Amino acid sequence: MKVFIDPPNSLILFDLVERFGHEPLGAMASIQERIDNIELDMPPMNVTLDDVVGGLRYAGVEVPSGIRGRLALWGPMIDAAEAAVIMTDAPFSFGCVGCERSSEMVKYLIQRRGIPCLRVGYPETEEEAEDAVLRIKGFLEGLG
Amino acid sequence: MTIKIAQLSCGTEYSSVQHEIEKAASAVGAKTVYPDVSHADVKAALDRFGFAPRSAQLKLMIARAVSLADGRYDADAVFITTCFRCAEAALVRNELRRFIQDNTRLPVVTYSFTERLKAAQLLTRMEALVTIVTRKEILARERQSGITVGLDSGSSTTKAVVMRDNEIVGKDWTPSGDVVQSAQAVLESALRQAGVEMSQVEAIGTTGYGRFTLGRHYGAKLVQEELTVNSKGAVWLAGRQRGEATILDIGGMDNKAITVRDGVPDNFTMGGICAGASGRFLEMTSKRLKIEITELGKLADAGNWRNAKMNSYCSVFGIQDLVTTLGEGKSFEDVAAAACHSVAEQVYEQQLQEIDVRRPIIQVGGTSLISGLVTAVGEVLGEKPIVPRDSQYIGAVGGAILSSGFL
Numbered sequence: 001m002k003v004f005i006d007p008p009n010s011l012i013l014f015d016l017v018e019r020f021g022h023e024p025l026g027a028m029a030s031i032q033e034r035i036d037n038i039e040l041d042m043p044p045m046n047v048t049l050d051d052v053v054g055g056l057r058y059a060g061v062e063v064p065s066g067i068r069g070r071l072a073l074w075g076p077m078i079d080a081a082e083a084a085v086i087m088t089d090a091p092f093s094f095g096c097v098g099c100e101r102s103s104e105m106v107k108y109l110i111q112r113r114g115i116p117c118l119r120v121g122y123p124e125t126e127e128e129a130e131d132a133v134l135r136i137k138g139f140l141e142g143l144g
Numbered sequence: 145m146t147i148k149i150a151q152l153s154c155g156t157e158y159s160s161v162q163h164e165i166e167k168a169a170s171a172v173g174a175k176t177v178y179p180d181v182s183h184a185d186v187k188a189a190l191d192r193f194g195f196a197p198r199s200a201q202l203k204l205m206i207a208r209a210v211s212l213a214d215g216r217y218d219a220d221a222v223f224i225t226t227c228f229r230c231a232e233a234a235l236v237r238n239e240l241r242r243f244i245q246d247n248t249r250l251p252v253v254t255y256s257f258t259e260r261l262k263a264a265q266l267l268t269r270m271e272a273l274v275t276i277v278t279r280k281e282i283l284a285r286e287r288q289s290g291i292t293v294g295l296d297s298g299s300s301t302t303k304a305v306v307m308r309d310n311e312i313v314g315k316d317w318t319p320s321g322d323v324v325q326s327a328q329a330v331l332e333s334a335l336r337q338a339g340v341e342m343s344q345v346e347a348i349g350t351t352g353y354g355r356f357t358l359g360r361h362y363g364a365k366l367v368q369e370e371l372t373v374n375s376k377g378a379v380w381l382a383g384r385q386r387g388e389a390t391i392l393d394i395g396g397m398d399n400k401a402i403t404v405r406d407g408v409p410d411n412f413t414m415g416g417i418c419a420g421a422s423g424r425f426l427e428m429t430s431k432r433l434k435i436e437i438t439e440l441g442k443l444a445d446a447g448n449w450r451n452a453k454m455n456s457y458c459s460v461f462g463i464q465d466l467v468t469t470l471g472e473g474k475s476f477e478d479v480a481a482a483a484c485h486s487v488a489e490q491v492y493e494q495q496l497q498e499i500d501v502r503r504p505i506i507q508v509g510g511t512s513l514i515s516g517l518v519t520a521v522g523e524v525l526g527e528k529p530i531v532p533r534d535s536q537y538i539g540a541v542g543g544a545i546l547s548s549g550f551l
Contacts, residue, residue: 052259064227065259066155092200100198
Protein backbone atom coordinates (compact mmCIF):
# COMPACT_ATOMS: atom_id res chain seq x y z
CA MET A 1 0.00 0.00 0.00
CA LYS A 2 1.03 3.58 -0.47
CA VAL A 3 1.75 5.09 2.94
CA PHE A 4 2.29 8.82 3.41
CA ILE A 5 4.74 9.77 6.13
CA ASP A 6 4.71 12.95 8.21
CA PRO A 7 7.18 14.62 8.57
CA PRO A 8 7.52 13.90 4.86
CA ASN A 9 11.33 13.99 4.98
CA SER A 10 11.78 11.64 7.94
CA LEU A 11 14.30 9.00 6.90
CA ILE A 12 13.35 6.82 9.89
CA LEU A 13 9.66 6.70 8.96
CA PHE A 14 10.54 6.20 5.29
CA ASP A 15 12.72 3.22 6.21
CA LEU A 16 10.14 1.67 8.56
CA VAL A 17 7.37 1.83 5.95
CA GLU A 18 9.62 0.26 3.31
CA ARG A 19 10.90 -2.39 5.74
CA PHE A 20 7.38 -3.56 6.49
CA GLY A 21 6.53 -4.05 2.85
CA HIS A 22 4.78 -0.86 1.81
CA GLU A 23 5.56 2.00 -0.53
CA PRO A 24 6.50 5.13 1.47
CA LEU A 25 5.31 8.46 0.08
CA GLY A 26 7.69 11.14 1.31
CA ALA A 27 9.68 14.17 0.29
CA MET A 28 12.65 12.26 -0.99
CA ALA A 29 10.84 10.74 -3.95
CA SER A 30 9.15 13.99 -4.83
CA ILE A 31 12.35 16.00 -4.75
CA GLN A 32 14.30 13.27 -6.52
CA GLU A 33 11.76 13.36 -9.34
CA ARG A 34 12.33 17.09 -9.74
CA ILE A 35 16.09 16.67 -9.70
CA ASP A 36 15.93 13.86 -12.30
CA ASN A 37 13.32 15.28 -14.61
CA ILE A 38 13.34 19.05 -14.32
CA GLU A 39 17.08 19.41 -13.90
CA LEU A 40 16.76 21.28 -10.64
CA ASP A 41 20.09 19.93 -9.56
CA MET A 42 20.82 22.51 -6.91
CA PRO A 43 18.71 21.75 -3.86
CA PRO A 44 17.12 23.51 -2.04
CA MET A 45 15.51 24.77 -5.25
CA ASN A 46 12.79 22.20 -4.86
CA VAL A 47 9.90 23.63 -6.76
CA THR A 48 9.09 25.51 -9.94
CA LEU A 49 6.71 28.40 -10.49
CA ASP A 50 4.22 25.95 -11.98
CA ASP A 51 4.38 23.93 -8.76
CA VAL A 52 3.58 26.98 -6.65
CA VAL A 53 0.67 27.89 -8.90
CA GLY A 54 -0.45 24.23 -8.73
CA GLY A 55 -0.48 24.57 -4.94
CA LEU A 56 -3.62 26.68 -5.37
CA ARG A 57 -5.45 23.36 -5.44
CA TYR A 58 -4.77 23.05 -1.72
CA ALA A 59 -4.70 26.65 -0.50
CA GLY A 60 -6.00 29.99 -1.80
CA VAL A 61 -3.97 32.77 -3.37
CA GLU A 62 -3.93 34.72 -0.11
CA VAL A 63 -1.83 31.93 1.44
CA PRO A 64 1.93 32.67 1.40
CA SER A 65 3.78 31.23 -1.62
CA GLY A 66 6.06 29.09 0.54
CA ILE A 67 3.05 27.20 1.92
CA ARG A 68 1.52 26.68 -1.50
CA GLY A 69 4.88 25.47 -2.83
CA ARG A 70 5.15 22.93 -0.02
CA LEU A 71 1.58 21.76 -0.46
CA ALA A 72 2.26 21.35 -4.18
CA LEU A 73 4.86 18.74 -3.18
CA TRP A 74 3.02 16.94 -0.38
CA GLY A 75 -0.59 17.42 -1.54
CA PRO A 76 -0.55 15.02 -4.53
CA MET A 77 1.12 12.39 -2.35
CA ILE A 78 -1.59 12.71 0.28
CA ASP A 79 -4.15 12.40 -2.53
CA ALA A 80 -2.50 9.18 -3.68
CA ALA A 81 -1.95 7.71 -0.20
CA GLU A 82 -3.91 4.74 1.08
CA ALA A 83 -2.67 5.13 4.66
CA ALA A 84 -0.50 7.50 6.70
CA VAL A 85 1.88 7.51 9.65
CA ILE A 86 2.27 10.78 11.54
CA MET A 87 4.95 11.41 14.14
CA THR A 88 3.60 14.19 16.35
CA ASP A 89 5.68 16.71 18.33
CA ALA A 90 8.86 15.66 16.56
CA PRO A 91 11.84 18.02 16.87
CA PHE A 92 12.90 19.48 13.54
CA SER A 93 16.06 17.37 13.52
CA PHE A 94 13.78 14.34 13.07
CA GLY A 95 12.37 15.89 9.90
CA CYS A 96 10.04 18.77 9.19
CA VAL A 97 8.58 20.85 6.39
CA GLY A 98 10.12 24.03 7.77
CA CYS A 99 6.86 25.89 8.17
CA GLU A 100 4.40 25.22 10.96
CA ARG A 101 1.36 26.38 9.00
CA SER A 102 2.24 23.99 6.16
CA SER A 103 2.69 21.21 8.69
CA GLU A 104 -0.76 21.86 10.18
CA MET A 105 -2.30 21.81 6.72
CA VAL A 106 -0.57 18.53 5.82
CA LYS A 107 -2.05 16.88 8.93
CA TYR A 108 -5.46 18.30 8.12
CA LEU A 109 -5.33 17.05 4.51
CA ILE A 110 -4.51 13.55 5.76
CA GLN A 111 -7.44 13.64 8.17
CA ARG A 112 -9.76 14.93 5.45
CA ARG A 113 -8.88 11.97 3.23
CA GLY A 114 -10.26 9.61 5.86
CA ILE A 115 -7.58 6.98 5.20
CA PRO A 116 -6.20 4.71 7.97
CA CYS A 117 -3.80 6.87 9.94
CA LEU A 118 -1.51 6.20 12.89
CA ARG A 119 -0.43 9.08 15.12
CA VAL A 120 2.62 8.34 17.24
CA GLY A 121 4.11 10.78 19.73
CA TYR A 122 7.83 11.47 19.38
CA PRO A 123 9.64 9.13 21.79
CA GLU A 124 11.78 10.74 24.45
CA THR A 125 13.24 7.56 25.96
CA GLU A 126 14.50 4.24 24.66
CA GLU A 127 11.42 2.47 26.01
CA GLU A 128 9.14 4.93 24.27
CA ALA A 129 11.15 4.47 21.07
CA GLU A 130 10.67 0.68 21.20
CA ASP A 131 6.99 1.18 21.82
CA ALA A 132 6.69 3.62 18.92
CA VAL A 133 8.38 1.19 16.52
CA LEU A 134 6.13 -1.64 17.70
CA ARG A 135 3.02 0.47 17.17
CA ILE A 136 4.15 1.48 13.68
CA LYS A 137 5.01 -2.15 12.87
CA GLY A 138 1.60 -3.30 14.07
CA PHE A 139 -0.17 -0.62 12.05
CA LEU A 140 1.74 -1.37 8.87
CA GLU A 141 1.28 -5.14 9.20
CA GLY A 142 -2.41 -4.62 9.76
CA LEU A 143 -2.76 -2.74 6.48
CA GLY A 144 -2.57 -5.98 4.56
CA MET B 145 36.47 40.86 -4.45
CA THR B 146 33.14 39.06 -4.30
CA ILE B 147 30.76 40.59 -1.78
CA LYS B 148 29.15 38.06 0.51
CA ILE B 149 25.49 38.75 1.21
CA ALA B 150 24.22 36.58 4.05
CA GLN B 151 20.75 35.35 3.19
CA LEU B 152 18.39 34.88 6.12
CA SER B 153 15.20 33.52 4.65
CA CYS B 154 12.17 31.30 4.94
CA GLY B 155 10.26 29.81 2.01
CA THR B 156 12.47 30.90 -0.89
CA GLU B 157 13.20 27.35 -2.04
CA TYR B 158 9.50 26.44 -1.92
CA SER B 159 8.41 29.57 -3.78
CA SER B 160 10.56 29.12 -6.84
CA VAL B 161 12.44 32.35 -6.14
CA GLN B 162 15.80 31.20 -4.78
CA HIS B 163 17.45 31.26 -8.20
CA GLU B 164 16.12 34.80 -8.81
CA ILE B 165 17.75 36.00 -5.57
CA GLU B 166 21.03 34.40 -6.56
CA LYS B 167 20.75 35.85 -10.07
CA ALA B 168 20.26 39.37 -8.68
CA ALA B 169 23.24 38.99 -6.33
CA SER B 170 25.44 37.64 -9.05
CA ALA B 171 24.45 40.47 -11.44
CA VAL B 172 26.00 42.99 -9.04
CA GLY B 173 29.14 40.97 -8.34
CA ALA B 174 27.94 39.46 -5.08
CA LYS B 175 26.98 36.01 -3.91
CA THR B 176 24.49 34.82 -1.36
CA VAL B 177 25.89 32.84 1.54
CA TYR B 178 24.25 31.03 4.45
CA PRO B 179 25.82 31.31 7.89
CA ASP B 180 26.64 27.83 9.17
CA VAL B 181 24.93 26.77 12.33
CA SER B 182 24.82 23.47 14.15
CA HIS B 183 21.69 21.90 15.58
CA ALA B 184 22.87 22.80 19.08
CA ASP B 185 23.29 26.46 18.04
CA VAL B 186 19.62 26.80 17.22
CA LYS B 187 18.27 26.38 20.74
CA ALA B 188 20.92 28.66 22.21
CA ALA B 189 20.17 31.26 19.53
CA LEU B 190 16.44 31.18 20.24
CA ASP B 191 17.11 31.65 23.96
CA ARG B 192 19.38 34.58 23.26
CA PHE B 193 17.06 36.20 20.73
CA GLY B 194 14.06 35.68 22.99
CA PHE B 195 11.50 34.96 20.28
CA ALA B 196 10.59 31.34 19.60
CA PRO B 197 8.59 30.96 16.39
CA ARG B 198 6.88 27.62 15.70
CA SER B 199 8.29 27.25 12.19
CA ALA B 200 11.63 25.47 11.95
CA GLN B 201 12.90 27.56 9.07
CA LEU B 202 12.33 30.74 11.05
CA LYS B 203 14.26 29.21 13.94
CA LEU B 204 17.11 28.59 11.52
CA MET B 205 16.94 32.21 10.34
CA ILE B 206 17.33 33.36 13.94
CA ALA B 207 20.26 31.04 14.55
CA ARG B 208 21.99 32.37 11.43
CA ALA B 209 21.41 35.95 12.52
CA VAL B 210 22.90 35.23 15.95
CA SER B 211 25.90 33.62 14.27
CA LEU B 212 26.45 36.85 12.30
CA ALA B 213 25.92 39.04 15.36
CA ASP B 214 28.45 37.05 17.36
CA GLY B 215 31.02 37.33 14.57
CA ARG B 216 31.12 33.56 14.11
CA TYR B 217 30.37 33.97 10.42
CA ASP B 218 31.88 36.52 8.12
CA ALA B 219 29.63 38.39 5.67
CA ASP B 220 29.56 41.89 4.14
CA ALA B 221 25.82 42.55 4.08
CA VAL B 222 22.55 40.90 5.05
CA PHE B 223 19.43 40.14 3.02
CA ILE B 224 16.41 39.10 5.08
CA THR B 225 13.49 37.73 3.12
CA THR B 226 10.31 35.78 3.82
CA CYS B 227 6.98 34.98 2.17
CA PHE B 228 4.60 37.87 1.59
CA ARG B 229 1.49 37.59 3.81
CA CYS B 230 3.07 35.32 6.46
CA ALA B 231 2.48 36.97 9.82
CA GLU B 232 4.89 34.83 11.83
CA ALA B 233 7.65 35.43 9.30
CA ALA B 234 6.92 39.17 9.13
CA LEU B 235 7.43 39.45 12.89
CA VAL B 236 10.69 37.53 12.76
CA ARG B 237 11.92 39.40 9.67
CA ASN B 238 11.45 42.80 11.23
CA GLU B 239 12.89 41.89 14.61
CA LEU B 240 15.90 40.21 13.01
CA ARG B 241 16.56 43.35 10.99
CA ARG B 242 16.61 45.33 14.21
CA PHE B 243 18.76 42.70 15.94
CA ILE B 244 21.37 42.73 13.15
CA GLN B 245 21.48 46.53 13.20
CA ASP B 246 21.85 46.65 16.97
CA ASN B 247 24.63 44.07 17.00
CA THR B 248 26.60 44.62 13.78
CA ARG B 249 27.54 47.38 11.34
CA LEU B 250 26.39 45.31 8.39
CA PRO B 251 23.98 46.94 5.91
CA VAL B 252 20.65 45.11 5.90
CA VAL B 253 17.76 45.01 3.52
CA THR B 254 14.47 43.19 4.07
CA TYR B 255 12.02 41.98 1.47
CA SER B 256 8.80 39.96 1.36
CA PHE B 257 8.37 38.00 -1.85
CA THR B 258 5.67 36.24 -3.82
CA GLU B 259 6.29 33.42 -6.27
CA ARG B 260 6.36 36.04 -9.04
CA LEU B 261 9.56 37.64 -7.78
CA LYS B 262 12.05 38.37 -10.54
CA ALA B 263 15.71 39.22 -10.18
CA ALA B 264 15.13 42.68 -11.69
CA GLN B 265 12.98 43.66 -8.70
CA LEU B 266 15.90 42.98 -6.37
CA LEU B 267 18.64 44.44 -8.52
CA THR B 268 18.64 47.98 -7.12
CA ARG B 269 18.52 46.69 -3.54
CA MET B 270 21.36 44.23 -4.09
CA GLU B 271 23.38 46.85 -5.97
CA ALA B 272 22.94 49.30 -3.10
CA LEU B 273 24.13 46.71 -0.58
CA VAL B 274 27.23 46.13 -2.70
CA THR B 275 27.82 49.87 -3.21
CA ILE B 276 27.63 50.52 0.53
CA VAL B 277 30.25 47.82 1.12
CA THR B 278 32.61 48.55 -1.78
CA ARG B 279 32.38 52.30 -2.29
CA LYS B 280 32.50 53.58 1.25
CA GLU B 281 35.31 56.02 0.41
CA ILE B 282 33.50 57.47 -2.60
CA LEU B 283 30.24 57.68 -0.67
CA ALA B 284 32.00 59.57 2.11
CA ARG B 285 32.96 62.33 -0.36
CA GLU B 286 31.60 65.67 0.91
CA ARG B 287 32.66 68.10 -1.85
CA GLN B 288 32.35 68.17 -5.59
CA SER B 289 35.40 69.25 -7.57
CA GLY B 290 36.11 70.14 -11.22
CA ILE B 291 33.30 70.23 -13.77
CA THR B 292 31.00 67.23 -13.56
CA VAL B 293 27.52 66.29 -14.67
CA GLY B 294 24.88 64.18 -12.94
CA LEU B 295 22.07 62.55 -14.92
CA ASP B 296 19.08 61.03 -13.14
CA SER B 297 16.83 58.98 -15.39
CA GLY B 298 13.78 58.43 -13.17
CA SER B 299 10.47 56.71 -13.82
CA SER B 300 8.60 60.02 -14.06
CA THR B 301 11.22 62.67 -14.83
CA THR B 302 14.74 62.96 -16.16
CA LYS B 303 17.07 65.48 -14.51
CA ALA B 304 20.51 66.91 -15.34
CA VAL B 305 22.79 68.97 -13.14
CA VAL B 306 26.11 70.60 -14.01
CA MET B 307 28.39 71.31 -11.03
CA ARG B 308 31.60 73.34 -10.86
CA ASP B 309 33.77 73.54 -7.74
CA ASN B 310 31.04 72.38 -5.37
CA GLU B 311 28.32 74.58 -6.83
CA ILE B 312 25.34 73.87 -9.06
CA VAL B 313 25.81 75.98 -12.18
CA GLY B 314 23.20 74.42 -14.46
CA LYS B 315 20.13 72.25 -14.08
CA ASP B 316 17.01 71.14 -15.91
CA TRP B 317 14.36 68.44 -15.90
CA THR B 318 11.80 67.00 -18.27
CA PRO B 319 9.13 64.29 -18.10
CA SER B 320 10.78 60.95 -18.95
CA GLY B 321 10.28 59.66 -22.47
CA ASP B 322 12.99 58.00 -24.51
CA VAL B 323 15.83 57.54 -22.01
CA VAL B 324 18.66 58.98 -24.12
CA GLN B 325 16.64 61.72 -25.83
CA SER B 326 15.21 62.96 -22.53
CA ALA B 327 18.66 63.01 -20.95
CA GLN B 328 20.22 64.73 -23.96
CA ALA B 329 17.59 67.47 -23.88
CA VAL B 330 18.09 68.31 -20.21
CA LEU B 331 21.86 67.93 -20.46
CA GLU B 332 22.06 70.46 -23.30
CA SER B 333 19.84 72.87 -21.41
CA ALA B 334 21.84 72.55 -18.17
CA LEU B 335 25.15 73.00 -20.03
CA ARG B 336 23.80 76.14 -21.76
CA GLN B 337 22.71 77.53 -18.40
CA ALA B 338 26.15 76.79 -16.94
CA GLY B 339 28.00 78.25 -19.94
CA VAL B 340 29.94 75.00 -20.17
CA GLU B 341 30.81 72.99 -23.29
CA MET B 342 30.37 69.23 -23.25
CA SER B 343 34.09 68.88 -23.99
CA GLN B 344 34.86 70.64 -20.69
CA VAL B 345 32.95 68.07 -18.63
CA GLU B 346 35.43 65.94 -16.73
CA ALA B 347 33.13 63.22 -15.45
CA ILE B 348 29.52 62.09 -15.68
CA GLY B 349 27.55 60.15 -13.10
CA THR B 350 24.30 58.40 -14.01
CA THR B 351 21.58 57.04 -11.78
CA GLY B 352 17.90 56.03 -11.87
CA TYR B 353 16.17 53.40 -13.99
CA GLY B 354 17.93 54.43 -17.18
CA ARG B 355 21.40 54.59 -15.60
CA PHE B 356 22.94 51.71 -17.54
CA THR B 357 21.73 52.97 -20.91
CA LEU B 358 22.92 56.51 -20.15
CA GLY B 359 26.15 55.22 -18.65
CA ARG B 360 26.99 53.42 -21.88
CA HIS B 361 25.83 56.29 -24.09
CA TYR B 362 27.87 58.98 -22.33
CA GLY B 363 30.78 56.82 -21.15
CA ALA B 364 29.93 57.75 -17.55
CA LYS B 365 32.58 57.32 -14.88
CA LEU B 366 29.92 56.50 -12.31
CA VAL B 367 26.86 54.35 -12.98
CA GLN B 368 25.15 53.77 -9.65
CA GLU B 369 21.75 52.89 -8.22
CA GLU B 370 19.63 55.73 -6.90
CA LEU B 371 19.54 54.71 -3.24
CA THR B 372 23.13 55.64 -2.48
CA VAL B 373 23.40 58.42 -5.07
CA ASN B 374 20.21 60.14 -3.90
CA SER B 375 21.28 60.02 -0.28
CA LYS B 376 24.55 61.77 -1.15
CA GLY B 377 22.70 64.47 -3.09
CA ALA B 378 20.20 64.89 -0.26
CA VAL B 379 22.71 65.40 2.56
CA TRP B 380 24.76 67.77 0.39
CA LEU B 381 21.73 69.87 -0.54
CA ALA B 382 20.46 69.89 3.05
CA GLY B 383 23.89 70.74 4.48
CA ARG B 384 23.71 67.64 6.68
CA GLN B 385 26.86 65.81 5.70
CA ARG B 386 27.70 65.00 9.28
CA GLY B 387 25.65 63.15 11.84
CA GLU B 388 22.56 61.08 11.28
CA ALA B 389 19.48 61.63 9.15
CA THR B 390 16.69 59.83 7.34
CA ILE B 391 16.14 60.60 3.69
CA LEU B 392 12.64 60.12 2.39
CA ASP B 393 12.01 60.09 -1.33
CA ILE B 394 8.40 59.45 -2.33
CA GLY B 395 8.88 58.69 -6.00
CA GLY B 396 6.65 58.32 -9.01
CA MET B 397 6.90 54.55 -9.02
CA ASP B 398 8.54 53.56 -5.77
CA ASN B 399 9.58 55.10 -2.50
CA LYS B 400 12.91 55.10 -0.77
CA ALA B 401 13.69 55.67 2.86
CA ILE B 402 17.40 55.70 3.65
CA THR B 403 19.16 56.20 6.96
CA VAL B 404 22.59 57.80 6.78
CA ARG B 405 25.46 58.33 9.17
CA ASP B 406 27.96 61.00 8.13
CA GLY B 407 26.51 60.99 4.64
CA VAL B 408 26.98 57.25 4.10
CA PRO B 409 23.83 55.13 3.92
CA ASP B 410 23.69 52.25 6.36
CA ASN B 411 20.18 51.01 5.84
CA PHE B 412 17.36 51.54 3.44
CA THR B 413 13.97 50.34 2.40
CA MET B 414 12.55 50.56 -1.05
CA GLY B 415 8.91 49.86 -1.74
CA GLY B 416 6.73 49.78 -4.75
CA ILE B 417 4.10 47.09 -4.37
CA CYS B 418 1.23 49.51 -4.88
CA ALA B 419 1.00 52.89 -6.59
CA GLY B 420 -1.34 53.98 -3.79
CA ALA B 421 1.63 54.84 -1.63
CA SER B 422 3.59 56.74 -4.27
CA GLY B 423 3.59 60.03 -6.11
CA ARG B 424 1.60 58.34 -8.85
CA PHE B 425 -1.50 58.43 -6.64
CA LEU B 426 -1.16 62.20 -6.24
CA GLU B 427 -0.87 62.52 -10.01
CA MET B 428 -4.09 60.55 -10.39
CA THR B 429 -5.74 62.71 -7.75
CA SER B 430 -4.80 65.97 -9.49
CA LYS B 431 -6.04 64.59 -12.77
CA ARG B 432 -9.40 63.76 -11.18
CA LEU B 433 -9.53 67.22 -9.59
CA LYS B 434 -8.61 68.70 -12.99
CA ILE B 435 -5.69 70.67 -11.61
CA GLU B 436 -1.95 70.60 -12.29
CA ILE B 437 0.07 68.48 -9.86
CA THR B 438 1.99 71.66 -8.98
CA GLU B 439 -1.23 73.14 -7.56
CA LEU B 440 -2.13 70.12 -5.42
CA GLY B 441 0.16 70.99 -2.49
CA LYS B 442 -1.21 74.48 -1.91
CA LEU B 443 -4.76 73.21 -2.28
CA ALA B 444 -4.05 70.52 0.31
CA ASP B 445 -2.55 73.04 2.72
CA ALA B 446 -5.84 74.93 2.63
CA GLY B 447 -7.87 71.81 3.44
CA ASN B 448 -8.40 69.43 6.34
CA TRP B 449 -7.85 65.73 5.69
CA ARG B 450 -10.10 64.81 8.61
CA ASN B 451 -13.10 66.04 6.62
CA ALA B 452 -12.58 63.52 3.79
CA LYS B 453 -12.09 59.80 4.24
CA MET B 454 -9.46 58.31 1.97
CA ASN B 455 -7.22 55.29 2.09
CA SER B 456 -4.82 54.80 -0.76
CA TYR B 457 -3.52 51.37 0.30
CA CYS B 458 -4.43 50.43 -3.24
CA SER B 459 -4.60 53.10 -5.92
CA VAL B 460 -7.77 51.61 -7.38
CA PHE B 461 -9.56 51.70 -4.01
CA GLY B 462 -7.99 55.09 -3.36
CA ILE B 463 -9.52 56.53 -6.51
CA GLN B 464 -12.85 54.91 -5.59
CA ASP B 465 -12.63 56.73 -2.23
CA LEU B 466 -11.79 59.93 -4.08
CA VAL B 467 -14.79 59.64 -6.38
CA THR B 468 -17.11 58.83 -3.45
CA THR B 469 -15.76 61.70 -1.38
CA LEU B 470 -16.21 64.18 -4.21
CA GLY B 471 -19.67 62.75 -4.79
CA GLU B 472 -20.51 63.54 -1.17
CA GLY B 473 -19.75 67.16 -1.94
CA LYS B 474 -16.48 67.48 0.00
CA SER B 475 -14.32 70.44 -0.97
CA PHE B 476 -11.37 70.03 -3.35
CA GLU B 477 -9.12 71.37 -0.58
CA ASP B 478 -10.19 68.67 1.88
CA VAL B 479 -9.90 65.96 -0.77
CA ALA B 480 -6.41 67.14 -1.77
CA ALA B 481 -5.36 67.18 1.90
CA ALA B 482 -6.81 63.68 2.38
CA ALA B 483 -4.92 62.37 -0.66
CA CYS B 484 -1.63 63.77 0.68
CA HIS B 485 -2.33 62.42 4.16
CA SER B 486 -3.21 59.03 2.77
CA VAL B 487 0.08 58.74 0.85
CA ALA B 488 2.06 59.89 3.91
CA GLU B 489 0.25 57.34 6.08
CA GLN B 490 0.90 54.52 3.62
CA VAL B 491 4.58 55.38 3.39
CA TYR B 492 4.75 55.38 7.17
CA GLU B 493 2.85 52.11 7.58
CA GLN B 494 4.41 50.18 4.73
CA GLN B 495 7.95 51.43 4.70
CA LEU B 496 9.13 53.53 7.59
CA GLN B 497 8.29 50.64 9.90
CA GLU B 498 11.15 48.77 8.26
CA ILE B 499 13.87 51.16 9.34
CA ASP B 500 14.65 53.05 12.50
CA VAL B 501 13.80 56.61 11.56
CA ARG B 502 16.58 59.01 12.58
CA ARG B 503 16.17 62.76 12.88
CA PRO B 504 16.23 65.01 11.00
CA ILE B 505 14.07 63.71 8.17
CA ILE B 506 15.10 65.12 4.82
CA GLN B 507 12.30 64.88 2.27
CA VAL B 508 13.46 64.96 -1.33
CA GLY B 509 12.42 64.10 -4.88
CA GLY B 510 9.79 65.72 -7.07
CA THR B 511 7.01 65.05 -4.58
CA SER B 512 8.78 67.09 -1.91
CA LEU B 513 7.68 70.13 -3.93
CA ILE B 514 4.06 69.27 -3.07
CA SER B 515 3.83 71.23 0.15
CA GLY B 516 0.67 69.45 1.29
CA LEU B 517 2.52 66.13 1.19
CA VAL B 518 5.41 67.52 3.25
CA THR B 519 2.89 68.82 5.79
CA ALA B 520 1.21 65.40 5.88
CA VAL B 521 4.53 63.56 6.35
CA GLY B 522 5.35 65.96 9.18
CA GLU B 523 2.00 65.28 10.86
CA VAL B 524 2.38 61.52 10.55
CA LEU B 525 5.98 61.53 11.82
CA GLY B 526 5.51 64.21 14.45
CA GLU B 527 8.23 66.43 13.00
CA LYS B 528 8.22 68.53 9.85
CA PRO B 529 10.81 67.25 7.37
CA ILE B 530 13.57 69.45 5.97
CA VAL B 531 13.07 70.09 2.24
CA PRO B 532 16.35 71.37 0.82
CA ARG B 533 16.51 73.69 -2.19
CA ASP B 534 16.58 71.84 -5.53
CA SER B 535 15.22 68.82 -3.69
CA GLN B 536 13.99 67.28 -6.94
CA TYR B 537 17.58 67.17 -8.25
CA ILE B 538 19.06 64.93 -5.53
CA GLY B 539 19.94 62.09 -7.91
CA ALA B 540 21.61 64.34 -10.45
CA VAL B 541 23.46 66.27 -7.74
CA GLY B 542 24.57 63.02 -6.11
CA GLY B 543 25.79 61.78 -9.48
CA ALA B 544 27.79 64.95 -10.11
CA ILE B 545 29.36 64.89 -6.62
CA LEU B 546 30.24 61.19 -6.59
CA SER B 547 31.57 61.12 -10.16
CA SER B 548 34.04 63.86 -9.23
CA GLY B 549 35.60 61.27 -6.93
CA PHE B 550 36.95 59.56 -10.04
CA LEU B 551 38.89 62.64 -11.25
